[in-house]
Amino acid sequence: xxxxxxxxxxxxxxxxxxxxxxxxxxxxxxxxxxxxxxxxxxxxxxxxxxxxxxxxxxxxxxxxxxxxxxxxxxxxxxxxxxxxxxxxxxxxxxxxxxxxxxxxxxxxxxxxxxxxxxxxxxxxxxxxxxxxxxxxxxxxxxxxxxxxxxxxxxxxxxxxxxxxxxxxxxxxxxxxxxxxxxxxxxxxxxxxxxxxxxxxxxxxxxxxxxxxxxxxxxxxxxxxxxxxxxxxxxxxxxxxxxxxxxxxxxxxxxxxxxxxxxxxxxxxxxxxxxxxxxxxxxxxxxxxxxxxxxxxxxxxxxxxxxxxxxxxxxxxxxxxxxxxxxxxxxxxxxxxxxxxxxxxxxxxxxxxxxxxxxxxxxxxxxxxxxxxxxxxxxxxxxxxxxxxx
Numbered sequence: 320x321x322x323x324x325x326x327x328x329x330x331x332x333x334x335x336x337x338x339x340x341x342x343x344x345x346x347x348x349x350x351x352x353x354x355x356x357x358x359x360x361x362x363x364x365x366x367x368x369x370x371x372x373x374x375x376x377x378x379x380x381x382x383x384x385x386x387x388x389x390x391x392x393x394x395x396x397x398x399x400x401x402x403x404x405x406x407x408x409x410x411x412x413x414x415x416x417x418x419x420x421x422x423x424x425x426x427x428x429x430x431x432x433x434x435x436x437x438x439x440x441x442x443x444x445x446x447x448x449x450x451x452x453x454x455x456x457x458x459x460x461x462x463x464x465x466x467x468x469x470x471x472x473x474x475x476x477x478x479x480x481x482x483x484x485x486x487x488x489x490x491x492x493x494x495x496x497x498x499x500x501x502x503x504x505x506x507x508x509x510x511x512x513x514x515x516x517x518x519x520x521x522x523x524x525x526x527x528x529x530x531x532x533x534x535x536x537x538x539x540x541x542x543x544x545x546x547x548x549x550x551x552x553x554x555x556x557x558x559x560x561x562x563x564x565x566x567x568x569x570x571x572x573x574x575x576x577x578x579x580x581x582x583x584x585x586x587x588x589x590x591x592x593x594x595x596x597x598x599x600x601x602x603x604x605x606x607x608x609x610x611x612x613x614x615x616x617x618x619x620x621x622x623x624x625x626x627x628x629x630x631x632x633x634x635x636x637x638x639x640x641x642x643x644x645x646x647x648x649x650x651x652x653x654x655x656x657x658x659x660x661x662x663x664x665x666x667x668x669x670x671x672x673x674x675x676x677x678x679x680x681x682x683x684x685x686x687x688x689x690x691x692x693x694x695x696x697x698x699x700x701x702x703x704x705x706x707x708x
Contacts, residue, residue: 326647326664326673330448332636340635341642344529346598348559349536351552352409354521358395362408366552368522370502370543372565372603373510374616381612382500382605384493384569390515391492402469406437406538407691409525414694417536428695429463431534432527434645436468438539438596443470444644445592445637447666449584455666458684459648462658463695466648469686471663489611492516497569497605497613502543524559526597531642533649539597542567565601566594572606572614587628592637594621644673651675658692659685 353368354360375382410417410430418428443455456473459466495518503510521540528535544550545563552558568590574582590602600621605613625634652662659681666673678684 323676324674326651326675328640328643328647328673330640330666330671330673332448332640338635338639341638342529342531343638346526346528346596348524348526348562348597350409350413350525350556351559352405352523352525354405354519354523357392357517357519360395360398360401360519362405364409364412366522366550368520369550369552370504370522371506372501372543372545372567373503373506373508374603375500375510379500381608381614382497384496384607384611384613386496386512387515388489388492388496391495392515392517392519394518399472402686402688403435403437403467404688405523406435406525407688409538410435410536411691411694418695430465430536432465432536433533433649434466434468434535434537436535436537437470438526438537438593440468440470441535441537441596441641442589442592444641445596446588447644448636448640449588449632450666450668452668454668457664457666458686459652459662459664460658460660460685460687461652461655462687462692463656466645466652467687468648471684471686473665492518493607493611494569497607498542498567500613501567501603501605501616505549506547507549524564524597528596530638530645533642533645535645537596541597545601563601564597564599565603566590566599567603567605569605569607569613572608583628584631587624588632588637590619591621591624591628591634594624595634658687658695661685 351366351369353363353365355363355368414428417432418430420428440457444457447455454473454475456471457468458471459468461467495516499512499514499516500510523538523540525536525538541564543565545565550558550562570582570586571578594600594602602619602621604617604619606615606617607613625632648662648664655662657680660677660679661682661684663676663678663684664673665675
């Protein structure tokens with residue numbers, strides 16, 4: 320069974336209308352995990368992939384982003400298929416503090432958070448009012464009172480990836496190589512730039528925040544921290560709240576008029592939303608030439624980005640649309656409580672509209688894994704799950 324509808328959301332809104340910034344609690348990190356093992360991308364409940372920002376010495380400039388390019392360990396095509404799996408494993412490992420029983424007489428549990436997703440999905444939604452080029456599809460399942468959101472690939476996404484040029488792939492690899500020049504396993508050690516770049520390994524944090532009246536839990540890959548001393552997170556997880564995370568990025572140094580306009584319209588917005596959602600205040604930006612040589616590193620304060628993008632976008636509009644969209648999901652799916660039923664929300668960037676399709680029962684878009692469903696539905700409740708497939 321399925322049903323369709325128009326969300327009726329005012330995506331574009333009135334650009335000239337001055338709206339206040341909505342209630343948005345400062346994000347709090349509550350845990351972390353590492354992704355290791357190269358292309359295997361195995362989940363590890365530890366901080367072994369935590370990295371420290373240590374800028375290269377002046378003698379090392381210019382930094383050659385092409386060094387070892389052919390040896391880089393690339394992310395496999397199957398990354399998209401991971402869905403929420405790593406984040407759900409974190410929830411599984413920390414279920415005692417992240418869940419509560421629905422009632423005193425049964426074992427069924429629900430998360431304390433109302434919404435679960437990746438940081439990238441929240442950033443995508445925040446940028447939507449200003450998006451005219453790319454459509455998106457977000458699938459949502461409501462199970463035991465919690466909404467799980469995942470961005471799935473559209474046909475357009477798959478086509479664009481298949482049409483990527485060698486130059487586009489090189490630009491992406493340059494970003495990872497620049498991180499290798501600036502991030503190290505210990506603040507006492509120089510970054511090791513001779514080893515092949517591993518684009519698959521990650522250190523991720525899990526955050527909670529309250530957006531309007533909604534409690535949201537989300538995971539985010541973090542580039543590194545600034546600290547003069549080693550941080551032993553696995554020995555003392557309480558240090559997590561005190562860490563100063565930073566973003567490391569690279570872009571072309573000399574921009575023409577169109578590139579400057581694109582930077583102000585797109586990059587500043589994306590970077591601000593991405594950093595705001597995890598409380599990052601500083602970005603270290605490698606400025607490169609067309610040959611992939613970084614000539615210097617510029618410190619960018621995140622709070623300066625809205626000023627750079629003035630007349631192009633505003634944080635207020637971004638945050639307001641995010642709240643409106645999440646509240647709409649909560650209202651529309653208030654009667655849904657099935658780990659298999661999926662609402663597929665589709666944004667048409669040309670029209671500025673969001674439509675949805677509901678697919679009931681187990682279907683090709685169902686994305687919560689069986690082990691996680693069993694966690695939230697112990698054996699004595701499995702009958703309920705079977706009834707709603």
